[in-house]
Amino acid sequence: MPVKCVFAAAHPWRRAGLGWLALIGLTLLVGATPAAGSAAAEHPHLLKPARVFDGTHPQPHEGWMVLVRGERIEQVGPNLTAPPDAVVTDLPGQTLLPGLIEGHSHIFLHPYNETAWDDQVLHEPLALRTARATVAARATLLAGFTTIRDLGTEGAGYADVGLKLAIEQGIVPGPRMLVATRALVAPGAYGPKGFEAGVGIPQGAEEADGPSLVTAARRQIGAGADVVKLYADYHWRPGEPSRPTFTEAEMRAAVEAAHSAGRTVAAHANTAESMRRATLAGVDTIEHGGEGTLEIFKLMRAHNVAFCPTLAASDAVSRYHGWNGQDPAPAAVAESRAAFAAAIQSGVTLCVGGDVGVFPHGENWREMELMSAAGLPPAQVLVVATSTNAHTFGLGEQLGAVKAGMLADLIAVEGDPTRDIHAIRAVKFVMKGGQVYRNGSMP
Numbered sequence: 520m521p522v523k524c525v526f527a528a529a530h531p532w533r534r535a536g537l538g539w540l541a542l543i544g545l546t547l548l549v550g551a552t553p554a555a556g557s558a559a560a561e562h563p564h565l566l567k568p569a570r571v572f573d574g575t576h577p578q579p580h581e582g583w584m585v586l587v588r589g590e591r592i593e594q595v596g597p598n599l600t601a602p603p604d605a606v607v608t609d610l611p612g613q614t615l616l617p618g619l620i621e622g623h624s625h626i627f628l629h630p631y632n633e634t635a636w637d638d639q640v641l642h643e644p645l646a647l648r649t650a651r652a653t654v655a656a657r658a659t660l661l662a663g664f665t666t667i668r669d670l671g672t673e674g675a676g677y678a679d680v681g682l683k684l685a686i687e688q689g690i691v692p693g694p695r696m697l698v699a700t701r702a703l704v705a706p707g708a709y710g711p712k713g714f715e716a717g718v719g720i721p722q723g724a725e726e727a728d729g730p731s732l733v734t735a736a737r738r739q740i741g742a743g744a745d746v747v748k749l750y751a752d753y754h755w756r757p758g759e760p761s762r763p764t765f766t767e768a769e770m771r772a773a774v775e776a777a778h779s780a781g782r783t784v785a786a787h788a789n790t791a792e793s794m795r796r797a798t799l800a801g802v803d804t805i806e807h808g809g810e811g812t813l814e815i816f817k818l819m820r821a822h823n824v825a826f827c828p829t830l831a832a833s834d835a836v837s838r839y840h841g842w843n844g845q846d847p848a849p850a851a852v853a854e855s856r857a858a859f860a861a862a863i864q865s866g867v868t869l870c871v872g873g874d875v876g877v878f879p880h881g882e883n884w885r886e887m888e889l890m891s892a893a894g895l896p897p898a899q900v901l902v903v904a905t906s907t908n909a910h911t912f913g914l915g916e917q918l919g920a921v922k923a924g925m926l927a928d929l930i931a932v933e934g935d936p937t938r939d940i941h942a943i944r945a946v947k948f949v950m951k952g953g954q955v956y957r958n959g960s961m962p
């Protein structure tokens with residue numbers, strides 16, 4: 520998806536003071552809603568769903584229970600006994616599963632049919648964007664997505680680092696966040712575009728190349744980036760198809776800098792050539808991949824690069840342009856479906872990440888439904904959205920599975936999503952780090 524991800528270096532809105540004002544305002548707004556989650560529950564918590572999907576095995580375990588103590592899972596299995604001081608929560612008819620992990624979000628964007636991307640980047644003050652992002656974070660968490668990998672603030676600078684802190688400090692409710700700060704783009708490649716040449720226009724990402732690409736990646740890491748986002752291709756001119764931007768050598772240098780700092784690298788790439796370059800350069804994930812071929816996905820598999828197809832982005836943008844969802848699908852949708860089919864065939868590691876922000880936060884399930892509709896069995900979609908995403912993003916030791924010792928990020932949905940993926944919309948219970956954020960219908 521030519522989904523734009525961005526940023527403006529020298530823009531006046533980016534002054535940190537405005538961001539903090541927004542967060543203070545937010546605290547007032549959100550403070551009265553469900554416990555913002557600073558301390559984990561004092562009492563152990565026994566959860567009794569109809570079944571447990573553990574994040575790894577496709578088949579759910581009927582009759583299992585989960586005992587949580589503090590921020591972690593203590594015991595999992597049938598016939599657990601509640602300690603005398605335990606809080607017991609019955610979840611009849613529900614499936615308990617690991618908190619879902621969104622692999623590709625833009626928490627600082629809102630749907631393009633509300634405001635065009637160019638206008639969000641150029642005309643929305645940072646405080647407005649930050650205030651809206653806190654609401655998006657809450658919606659994301661209550662939809663059962665307890666972790667997000669946020670791949671670029673798109674003009675909102677380093678506000679993702681501040682939002683992550685606000686969530687960690689319990690000021691506002693939201694998911695755990697892996698943040699990219701500003702995506703990195705080749706000079707001249709990104710947007711907004713279409714202005715008088717030579718006039719400096721705020722950009723949706725940070726421009727850098729050659730040795731400065733490594734410098735920029737390091738500065739971002741020092742400023743709080745957990746993941747480095749590179750644009751391996753883009754439309755050089757408005758209306759032009761995507762073409763490669765960085766060379767393989769440029770990306771390899773940035774990847775070395777990121778990996779040596781313990782960070783991962785995500786590459787936006789739609790063309791087969793830029794997917795090839797990014798793969799050989801050693802990135803960890805490739806986003807979109809609309810022109811990916813079986814050969815390219817096999818190359819990715821051989822190099823242990825995961826694929827995030829973002830089916831929901833092309834679907835949403837096509838609907839904004841008038842598509843009613845029926846066949847024949849528009850070219851962009853047909854292209855991403857074909858790439859996804861080739862990816863499944865290749866055995867490449869998949870990632871659930873919908874490019875949410877292009878469409879409403881809290882509807883992150885769209886990507887999971889589209890992956891299922893495109894041929895991946897529901898239980899496999901759930902494995903990818905939990906344990907696979909956790910491992911791909913370096914979180915597999917703590918998150919993505921219902922297992923003793925893991926962090927207690929747990930959700931429950933009505934019905935059995937391993938049989939019918941649409942059940943994933945029916946979230947009834949959300950716990951993050953042992954703290955309950957939702958119990959029952961929408962709070």
Ligand SMILES: [Zn+2]
Pocket residue numbers: 522523524623624625670874
């Ligand atoms: Zn994106």
